[in-house]
Each structure stands twice: as structure tokens, then as C-alpha cells.
Amino acid sequence: MSDYTFITTEENFLLQEALQKNKKQLTKFGLIGLCLMLVAAVIPQIYLYTHNEQGNADESLLSFKNIWFWVWIISFIIALIFALIKVTDIRYWALKKDLVALQKATLQAPMEAVYVENNDTQTNISIMLDNRKKKLFYWMRGVLEGYRAGQEVEIVYARYSRVIISINKK
Template sequence: MSDYTFITTEENFLLQQALKRNKQQLRKFALIGFIVLLVAAIIPQIYLYTHNTLGDADDSLFSYKNAWFWVWMICFVIALVFALIKVTDIRYWALKKDLVALQKATLQAPMEAVYLENNDTQTNIMIKLDNQKKRLFYWMRGALEGYRAGQEVEITYARYSRVIIAINKK
């Protein structure tokens, strides 16, 4: 790896576009969490109040009147949203940090693996560094055609998010 240099204006716009897509993903996950919260909160109430007496239903742990029910539900939704973020590998916070630091680096190494993610809107590239560590880099502009594992590449990337700004075959 080389020393870090400053990101140009054009590269800054590329990172802002990636941040915008990541923000859309976060909003989508929050909406999914809210819908799951509604469904998981309403269906047990319907079942509880139709199959039990009013007093028994109000005393139940699954009653909407019980504070622990809402604590459990909100914790479940938060865990779901963060699980979706982890599974889809959203780079939102790292991209925000890159847009503040404005630093990039360049490296030249062979690709260990190349695979598509997020409905073919992102290409992830595993690079094996000189010290035998593997690092994951992210091409946020869709499918990256013509790149295969084993090829030597030169990558210019944002420092914190490891979002690829430019990639060239060697």
C-alpha cells in the first residue's frame, strides 16, 4: 500500500453517489423494519384478544399494554435492520468519513476473488496483500466486467470505506 493522497473533485462526486445509494438502502431497511414491527405487533394482539378474556389478554406478556412487549419488539427490529446492513455490507458510515477526510490510496496486487452483490449493483473484490492479509474492496457502480480472480490490478480507493475510485488491469 502507498501513502494517502487527496481525492479530486470528480472522485468526490463518485463517493457522494455511492453514499446516496447507501442512504437509499438504509431507508429501505428502516421501512422493512417498520413493516415487520407493525405486522409483529398487530397479529399477536388479534390472536390474543380473540382467544382470551379481556383481563387475561391485558395481563399477558404479549399484550400491547405490557412495556416489555414493546422493548422486545423494538430490540428485534433494530437487530433486524443491523443484520440486513451487515449482510448487504453497506458502507454508509465509512463513506461519510471518507468525504470528510478526502484521502485515497493506490495499490497493485492480484485479485483473490471477484463477486457481485446487492442485485448486481456492487462488485466486491478480494485482494491478497504482500503481508498475506486479504482485504475486501468495493466497486459501487454495478457489475465490473472483464475482471477475474488471479489478475493483477492497480486500484485507487477511498481510505476508510475501501470503495474503488479507479481500477486498471496490469
């Protein structure tokens, strides 16, 4: 790897576009979490209050009047949102850090593996570094055609998010 250099204006716009895509994904996950919370909070209440007496229902652990019910629901939703973020590999916070630092680096190495993810909106590339560590880099502009494992590539990427700004075969 080389030293870090400054990102150009065009590269900055590419990172901002990737940030917008990640922001939409985060918003979608937040709305999914909110909907699930409403469903998980309402359905037990309907069942509880239609099948039990008012006093017994109010004392139940599944009652909306019980603080532990809300602790459980909110914990479940937060865990679900973070699981969705981890599974889809959102780079939102790292991209924000890159847009502040404005640093990029260049790397030349053979590709270990190429993965297409997130409904063909992102290509992940695994690179084996000289010190035998694997690093994952992200092409945020869809499917990266014509790149296969074992090919030598030169990658220009953002420092913190490892989002690929440009990639060339060697």
C-alpha cells in the first residue's frame, strides 16, 4: 500500500453517491424495524386482552403496561436492525468519515475472491495483502463485470470505508 493522498472533487461525488445509497438502506431498515415493533407490540395485546380478564391481562409480562415488555421489544428491534446492517454490509459511518478526511490510497495485488451482493447493487472484492491478511473492498456501483479471482488489479480506494473509487486490471 502507498501513502494516503487527497480525494479529487469527482471522487468526492462518487463517495457522496455511495453515502446516499447507504442512507436509503438505513432508512429502509429503520422503517422495517418500526413496522415490526408495531406488529410485535399490537398482536400480543389483542390476544392478551381478548382471552383474559382485564386485571389478569394488565399484570401479564406481555402487557403493554409492563416495562419489561417494552424493554424486550426495543432490544429485539435494535438487534434486528444491526443484524440487517451487518448482513448487508452498509458502509454509512465509514463513508461519512471518508468525506471528512478526504484521503485515498492505491493498492496493487491479485484478487482473492469477487462477490456480488445486495441484489446486484454492490461487488465485494477480497484482496490478499503481502502480510497474509485479507482485506475486503467495496464497489458500490453495481456488478463489476469482467473481474475474476486471481487477476492482478490496481485499486484506488477511500481510506476508511475501503470503497473502490477506481479499479484497473494489470
